[in-house]
Amino acid sequence: MNQETDFIVRNADENDIPEVMEVNLRTLPENYWYGFYKFVLDKWGDLFLVAETDKKIIGYIMNRIEDARDPVLYGKENELIKEKKRSIEDIMSSFKNMFSESHKVGHVISIAVLPEYRKKGIGTALLNEAIKKMKDNYGAEAVYLEVRVSNKEAISLYKKLGFEEVRIVKEYYRDGEDAYVMVKKL
Known part of the structure; x- marks a missing residue:
């Protein structure tokens, strides 16, 4: 059980x-x-976690492991601190990365906690446990996720846990909102 509230x-x-x-x-x-x-x-059962209190699921995190050749996704590059205009060297480097060795990375597909249970450490506990399993069970070098640019609470949580904004994906969400890609190197 967690000390901030009774959940597992x-x-x-x-x-x-x-x-x-x-x-x-x-x-x-x-x-x-x-x-x-x-x-x-079925594929990544040990990375699909739930938070439960009194036999009621109050949150979950769903993850997978991927092979990434994109240096942004394994924490080697941050597109947001580069110049806005991409040089021919950047474009050639991206092309070269398609043929480079792949890196194991964790991908947080979805994480959610019911509103009435937020700010009790549940999201942090879910993320920390998932990250530990990604590293220990799969040898993940990094973990990444997408988050709405307007979701300040989630972005704040991810930053506290060591994630950094590394890319913006324009119109990522169905409603047209952009997403940050955030990465935590392990």
Whole structure:
């Protein structure tokens, strides 16, 4: 149990998917179908975690492991501190990276905590446990996620946990909002 509030973080199982979907529907505009949750659970079950109190799921984090050749995603480059205009060297470097060795990175697909349970350490606990598993179980060199540029609370949490904004993806979300890509090197 966590000291700030009574909750546990545990691996999700298939029976949790309907409750996870409910948390997602109540908290995020981006929603997934049952089969997607099941796919992630089947492939990366140890990286699909739920936070639970009194046998009720109050939050979740869904992650996967990827092979990345993009130096931004494994924490080697930060596009936001480079000049706005890309030089021919930058373009050639990006092209060269497509053929370079790949790096194991964790990808936070989705994380959510019910509004009435926020600011109690649940999101932090979910992220910390997932990051530990990504590093220990898969040898991930970095973890990345996308977050709405307007989601100041989430960005603040991610920064406290060592993530840094490294890229903006224009119109990433269905409603046209941009996303930051944030990376934490492990």
